[in-house]
Amino acid sequence: MTDPESADVNERSTARYRDYGVSDGCRRALVRWVVVPSWVLLGFLVVTFAVVRATGVSVPPSYRYAPFLVSIVVFGLPHGAVDHLVPARLRDEKPDLVSVGRVMAVYTVLVVMYAVVWFVAPGLAFVFFIGLTLYHWGQGDLHASLGFLRTNLGSRLGRAVTLVSRGSMPMLVPLLAFPEEYRDVADAVIRVFDPRGAETIAFAFEPAFRFSVGVFLVVFVSATVYLSRSSFEAGELALLGVYFATVPPILAVGFYFCFWHSTRHIGRLIALDPVAVSHVEDGNATRALLRFGRDAAPLTAGAVVIFAALWLVASPPATVEGFFALYLILLAALTLPHAGVVTLMDRVQRVW
Ligand SMILES: CC1=C(/C=C/C(C)=C/C=C/C(C)=C/C=O)C(C)(C)CCC1
Numbered sequence: 001m002t003d004p005e006s007a008d009v010n011e012r013s014t015a016r017y018r019d020y021g022v023s024d025g026c027r028r029a030l031v032r033w034v035v036v037p038s039w040v041l042l043g044f045l046v047v048t049f050a051v052v053r054a055t056g057v058s059v060p061p062s063y064r065y066a067p068f069l070v071s072i073v074v075f076g077l078p079h080g081a082v083d084h085l086v087p088a089r090l091r092d093e094k095p096d097l098v099s100v101g102r103v104m105a106v107y108t109v110l111v112v113m114y115a116v117v118w119f120v121a122p123g124l125a126f127v128f129f130i131g132l133t134l135y136h137w138g139q140g141d142l143h144a145s146l147g148f149l150r151t152n153l154g155s156r157l158g159r160a161v162t163l164v165s166r167g168s169m170p171m172l173v174p175l176l177a178f179p180e181e182y183r184d185v186a187d188a189v190i191r192v193f194d195p196r197g198a199e200t201i202a203f204a205f206e207p208a209f210r211f212s213v214g215v216f217l218v219v220f221v222s223a224t225v226y227l228s229r230s231s232f233e234a235g236e237l238a239l240l241g242v243y244f245a246t247v248p249p250i251l252a253v254g255f256y257f258c259f260w261h262s263t264r265h266i267g268r269l270i271a272l273d274p275v276a277v278s279h280v281e282d283g284n285a286t287r288a289l290l291r292f293g294r295d296a297a298p299l300t301a302g303a304v305v306i307f308a309a310l311w312l313v314a315s316p317p318a319t320v321e322g323f324f325a326l327y328l329i330l331l332a333a334l335t336l337p338h339a340g341v342v343t344l345m346d347r348v349q350r351v352w
């Protein structure tokens, strides 16, 4: 027989995770404050850039970096800066020195290991970064689809295929629609460690490879639409596909990072924090967001300090492209352990 107290805890945690960790009260607020605004923003950018293209107006290239610059303090970096609190909160416990220390230790080991790969084989590290981001952004969207929109994606296979399709939108559609800009970004990033730059991954820009990527996308997107039979799923995929095919990629990926991926994840974190949930349920979403901001502030500052140290060690060209390249390398290093923490969330919250 289980003792009544642990039965109670089990029951509470089953209730909490039945809906992918998002209660109904929270869900409505998240759709209103996170999902709908992200649709409006992406739709607005699609229309704007369709007009820009049709009229031949040119957008000064340096503006493309603005969303990534904003991401240092708004939503982007902070969305991963509460990872140290997550494992304890998943267990319904208050984070303590041991739980936080454990996360920090795993983070440090993974960041250092991946940093070594960047130095030894930067081309490989870059390709891994694209694959990692595909997985991580796909898992984020998969959770939002299940937990915020309550789509029924069918079997495990349906979920896996959805994850791949979703993650492929930001990572692979730009390779088909804007190969030169894609190559320029790869070149600037790899060049921080290897003067040959994108030459080390020349295969990725060959027509035959891009054609295979096109076939891959068609197969996965069709399978997702078929297996999910959900108009929300098909609609979001269509919006993302058109968006990444129309908006110049540095700008498009930057906006998506801050105002699609990060905002959804912050919503998921708020749903995990009982005090924040009570604010949301009282109709005070701003208060919940401020609480998140307070939790995220110290390690966001920590990441900025690491960025400054990286700048001193790597000393890339002092241009906006050089700054951006190094920032992407920082994001790459932090995303490896961050994706691990989110994978733990997925397991506990029964995404799989
Ligand atoms: C900007 C950009 C690219 C890559 C961006 C990546 C990979 C960003 C990853 C950010 C992460 C992982 C943030 C943390 O969650 C591409 C696709 C090369 C195409 C050209 C523009």
Ligand SMILES: [Fe+2]
Binding pocket: 079, 080, 136, 140, 261, 265, 338
């Ligand atoms: Fe993330």
